[in-house]
Amino acid sequence: MWSESLSGVASIAALILSSISIFLFYRIYFILKILKTSDDRRSINNVLTDLNNHLKESKTAVIDLKKIVESHQRSSLKHLQKFGLIRFNPFIDTGGDQSFTLAILNGHNDGFVISSLHSRDQTRTFAKSVKAGLGQKFELSKEEKLAIEKAIKSL
Numbered sequence: 298m299w300s301e302s303l304s305g306v307a308s309i310a311a312l313i314l315s316s317i318s319i320f321l322f323y324r325i326y327f328i329l330k331i332l333k334t335s336d337d338r339r340s341i342n343n344v345l346t347d348l349n350n351h352l353k354e355s356k357t358a359v360i361d362l363k364k365i366v367e368s369h370q371r372s373s374l375k376h377l378q379k380f381g382l383i384r385f386n387p388f389i390d391t392g393g394d395q396s397f398t399l400a401i402l403n404g405h406n407d408g409f410v411i412s413s414l415h416s417r418d419q420t421r422t423f424a425k426s427v428k429a430g431l432g433q434k435f436e437l438s439k440e441e442k443l444a445i446e447k448a449i450k451s452l
Contacts, residue, residue, distance in 0.1 A: 374404030381447030383440045388416050400444035406430040408448075410441045 379402040384394040395415035402408035410432075412423045426433040430445055437445070 377401050377403050377408060379403070379406070379408075379448040379451050381444040381449070381451060383444040383447065385440050387414050387440075390417060396440075398438070398440045398444040400427065400441070400448040402427060402430075402445070402448045406445075406449055410437070410444060412438065412441055 379400075381400040381402075383398045385396055385398070386392075386394050387396050396413055398410060398412045400408065400410045406427070406429050408427050410425050410427055412425075414421045414423075425435045425437065425441065427445060430449055431437075432441070
């Protein structure tokens, strides 16, 4: 009895799969029949040729767009984009962190650092150039190095 019900289920499953296969076969058959050459329809060869041409055009457009994006990425490295600010108190006799160092760098870590030292009777401002994250011509203070490190990590 168990084997009879199992074979009945298998028969029903086979019937369903056969019906689906026949349906799909006729659907493909009618689609191909429509695509065959006729007065008002295009042939399947023409359709495939057009699709292939569109694919080639799309590939060319993607390659062109990729070149443009890469060019913009390269040029964007030249723009100032990294900033690091450190506030500090360089003198014991003044209160608060009134002094600061600001590092401004591009994508290659080139740029400059501006330091403002505030004391009771004066404020001095210094600017130093930075190349590849390192000071040029003048030695950098501890705070200036920290500001550069902070700017480099900002992106």
